[in-house]
Amino acid sequence: MHEDSNRHAYSFLTPPEVQFLDAAVERLIPADELGPGARDACVSYYIDRQLMSNWGMHGRNYRMGPWAEGTPQQGFQSRLTPQEIYRYGIADTDAHCKRQYGKAFRLLAADQQDEVLHALEKDAIELPTVPAKLFFSLLWRNTEEGFFADPVYGGNRDKAGWRLLGFPGVAASNYNELMYTQTTAYRVEPVSILDIREQRVALDNQGYPKHVPLADAKDGHGSH
Amino acid sequence: MAATKLKAVDAVVVGAGLAGTILCKSLAETGLKVVGFERGRMLDAQHDFAMPYAHDELKYDRHSDILQNLSRETITFRNKMSESALPMRELGSFKPGECVGGAAVHWGVHARRFLPWDFEVRSRTLGRYGAAQLAADCTSQDWGIGYDELEPYYDQFEHLYGVGGKAGNLNGEIQAGGNPFEGARSREFPNPPSKATPIGQLFADAAHQLGHTPFASPTAAMTQPYTNPYKLMLGECVSGGFCGSHGCAQGAKASPLNTVVPALGRHDNFELRTLANVVKINLDSSGKRAIGVTYIDARGREFEQPADLVVLSAYTFNNVRLLMLSGIGKPYDPVSGTGVVGRNYSYQSHGKIQLFFEDKIFNPFMGGGGRATSIDDFNGDNFDHAGLGFIGGSYLAAQSSGAAPIKNKPVPPGTPSWGGAWKKAAAYWYNRSFSLNLHGACQSYRDCYLDLDPTYRDANGLPLLRMTFDWHDNERKMLAHAMEKTAEIARALKPAKTGAHGLSAKYSIVPYQSTHNIGGAVMGADPATSVVNKYLQSWDVNNVFVVGGSAFPQNSANPPTATIGALACWTADAIKEQYLKKPGLLV
Numbered sequence A: 001m002h003e004d005s006n007r008h009a010y011s012f013l014t015p016p017e018v019q020f021l022d023a024a025v026e027r028l029i030p031a032d033e034l035g036p037g038a039r040d041a042c043v044s045y046y047i048d049r050q051l052m053s054n055w056g057m058h059g060r061n062y063r064m065g066p067w068a069e070g071t072p073q074q075g076f077q078s079r080l081t082p083q084e085i086y087r088y089g090i091a092d093t094d095a096h097c098k099r100q101y102g103k104a105f106r107l108l109a110a111d112q113q114d115e116v117l118h119a120l121e122k123d124a125i126e127l128p129t130v131p132a133k134l135f136f137s138l139l140w141r142n143t144e145e146g147f148f149a150d151p152v153y154g155g156n157r158d159k160a161g162w163r164l165l166g167f168p169g170v171a172a173s174n175y176n177e178l179m180y181t182q183t184t185a186y187r188v189e190p191v192s193i194l195d196i197r198e199q200r201v202a203l204d205n206q207g208y209p210k211h212v213p214l215a216d217a218k219d220g221h222g223s224h
Numbered sequence B: 001m002a003a004t005k006l007k008a009v010d011a012v013v014v015g016a017g018l019a020g021t022i023l024c025k026s027l028a029e030t031g032l033k034v035v036g037f038e039r040g041r042m043l044d045a046q047h048d049f050a051m052p053y054a055h056d057e058l059k060y061d062r063h064s065d066i067l068q069n070l071s072r073e074t075i076t077f078r079n080k081m082s083e084s085a086l087p088m089r090e091l092g093s094f095k096p097g098e099c100v101g102g103a104a105v106h107w108g109v110h111a112r113r114f115l116p117w118d119f120e121v122r123s124r125t126l127g128r129y130g131a132a133q134l135a136a137d138c139t140s141q142d143w144g145i146g147y148d149e150l151e152p153y154y155d156q157f158e159h160l161y162g163v164g165g166k167a168g169n170l171n172g173e174i175q176a177g178g179n180p181f182e183g184a185r186s187r188e189f190p191n192p193p194s195k196a197t198p199i200g201q202l203f204a205d206a207a208h209q210l211g212h213t214p215f216a217s218p219t220a221a222m223t224q225p226y227t228n229p230y231k232l233m234l235g236e237c238v239s240g241g242f243c244g245s246h247g248c249a250q251g252a253k254a255s256p257l258n259t260v261v262p263a264l265g266r267h268d269n270f271e272l273r274t275l276a277n278v279v280k281i282n283l284d285s286s287g288k289r290a291i292g293v294t295y296i297d298a299r300g301r302e303f304e305q306p307a308d309l310v311v312l313s314a315y316t317f318n319n320v321r322l323l324m325l326s327g328i329g330k331p332y333d334p335v336s337g338t339g340v341v342g343r344n345y346s347y348q349s350h351g352k353i354q355l356f357f358e359d360k361i362f363n364p365f366m367g368g369g370g371r372a373t374s375i376d377d378f379n380g381d382n383f384d385h386a387g388l389g390f391i392g393g394s395y396l397a398a399q400s401s402g403a404a405p406i407k408n409k410p411v412p413p414g415t416p417s418w419g420g421a422w423k424k425a426a427a428y429w430y431n432r433s434f435s436l437n438l439h440g441a442c443q444s445y446r447d448c449y450l451d452l453d454p455t456y457r458d459a460n461g462l463p464l465l466r467m468t469f470d471w472h473d474n475e476r477k478m479l480a481h482a483m484e485k486t487a488e489i490a491r492a493l494k495p496a497k498t499g500a501h502g503l504s505a506k507y508s509i510v511p512y513q514s515t516h517n518i519g520g521a522v523m524g525a526d527p528a529t530s531v532v533n534k535y536l537q538s539w540d541v542n543n544v545f546v547v548g549g550s551a552f553p554q555n556s557a558n559p560p561t562a563t564i565g566a567l568a569c570w571t572a573d574a575i576k577e578q579y580l581k582k583p584g585l586l587v
């Protein structure tokens, strides 16, 4: 499929970096009985596209010095851009994994991968270039974005994130009535901007999509 | 590079956001030659916020060009004076706008008036409780204007913005269904209240049981099709979510773009100059009279625009910064406690309790449009503070904001922050939870202020504004009290689980809280403790007016915009009816 080949056309990330990210994001949001995980939702591809955007170089951030670390309340103070944080963070983490486990991150067992991710999150690993916690927090932020943002950005493939929650995507124009009458879960085929752009959905005269109920609609979903 | 000097005009307005557009329109009506300056671009709501592109959470929450571009200009921040301030390098705690319409293009439309108490915090506190109730370093003060004086202008703003609500106090008579604690209104809202949403109804029932008085929060998203006094038409909100942080696809949310800007086009004597960043108000040699402004265009060219009257409406931060950069008013010195420009910067305190239910489904993505049910029983001085050790309060609300999925996936406390268990919890609770939100006041303090940063500069080489701010004990106690009251309501709703999120130990610039930054150029009756008089006119340079939240001496629990709008209408009137007839200090 045309779309599929496009998804593998990475512009910033190298193949080993993609493999690292595929492994990492799949631990952050794993595939399970509820549906696909972040790898199959193409979160790595989402991250690649974000890194090639203006944001990948923090184009709208204040980037003048002097640079100082500051307090946690003072927020992001790194001079590293997202492009650099990913590039060096992946290399540094892989180097750590090779020292600690004798293998690259992507080749570790799932529980070892979790161990590494927890250590990054808690800043328990000293990486030479990128502060571990900074790398982890960016990775988690982008994973959530890539799993739940509109598929127009390359992630949330087949609207996996929205199906997981029961989020309908682009709103229909009848919520004002539905809000008061719908006491069970509103289960429809989610609609993305991409769906509308590619004319896969009917629109009403206000330009809002007409939602189509899911055949297997039932109350809520997920177990716990 | 020398600035190109342009032909003189009568008046300039700096910043075409919520306050600025109101001033532009009012001045344009006098027939004077008026130029409005806006650093951002003109928006074309029909295309900028067309369906389905307006329903893009990633873009509008994080990357949109209608938000301030920090690569050119930001603020610096520190919690206390002993720290070095560092630049806010990415947007977090607040999201100022940078486009025609300002932050009011992507605001959340909760359009509440302040309480009469809010305007007289100091005198009423002293009167009811005595000086011991106020912290020694609290610099909260009276506004120099009372609620009753501002009432007609609240009314004017609400009709301009089509606010929907139910009066709780009509000319002194308490009305069923409204907020009994509000100040007296001269007439009903222009639009009906929004109907309580299912979570609003749950909250209302529980609050009512506990003896509180719930009401529909006033909203500036249209509850029915509306035509405003400028004959501009706004459509009815469809509760499709994607509201706060977003431009409205339907034009149902009142903003400068649909309430005022189109009407500006009717005045040949008015010009809106966009992509024009004002960097200075120029003064004559006496330093007592403004002679115009200097601005830099998108290509970096510098221009001088002479004018007889300068209105600053560039949001709190640039109102204060431009005064400082131009040498208008004495800068505040927190050590001696003297000076005024930058004094009494304040914010808004907040908290929430998340409720998780096994037996209820909420479809939380339906909403937006300021649909909320709230109580004012613990707001302002609506309850007895004797023995509580704090002043001020919070309003509590159940808000159907339209839960978009990147940001809104509440999970019960103890849930891992990622991984399989997190995924299951996020999926399970998304549709089975909602929050009770607390919106709290924030008093002003001697060590919370704005000044020019000694180190960091903007893209034009000018010093950034520096913010020194942290929570104080009064707000900690006040929020803790409100959290207890909220927890009582939460318990009455019998959720399976709850998650409480009170005030953070320290104020942080990182998580989004609110774009309710106020103070720094406060109004008052005494030039020793205020930058502008009750007409928002500079005490020092009488042909400069400074309009916006910068004028609030401290913050109410209620969000600021209705009051900013009312003050803009009030100032516009004072300029038109008094200043232009007899230029000079208004008294």
Ligand SMILES: Cc1cc2nc3c(=O)[nH]c(=O)nc-3n(C[C@H](O)[C@H](O)[C@H](O)COP(=O)(O)OP(=O)(O)OC[C@H]3O[C@@H](n4cnc5c(N)ncnc54)[C@H](O)[C@@H]3O)c2cc1C
Residues within 6 Å of the ligand: B014, B015, B016, B017, B018, B019, B020, B037, B038, B039, B040, B094, B095, B096, B097, B098, B099, B100, B101, B102, B103, B104, B105, B106, B107, B108, B109, B110, B111, B112, B244, B245, B276, B277, B278, B279, B313, B314, B315, B316, B318, B514, B515, B516, B547, B548, B549, B559, B560, B561, B562, B564
């Ligand atoms: C996500 C969000 C939700 C909100 N929700 C609510 C709510 O529910 N209720 C509420 O009451 N308030 C809310 N607010 C706050 C509300 O948006 C502001 O209070 C209001 O817009 C302030 O009006 P203003 O005219 O002072 O500033 P703005 O409307 O921001 O306008 C200021 C304008 O000045 C321009 N400017 C600044 N500096 C310069 C310069 N040097 N030269 C030229 N132009 C300049 C800016 O680009 C901007 O357009 C919200 C804000 C945000 C961001």
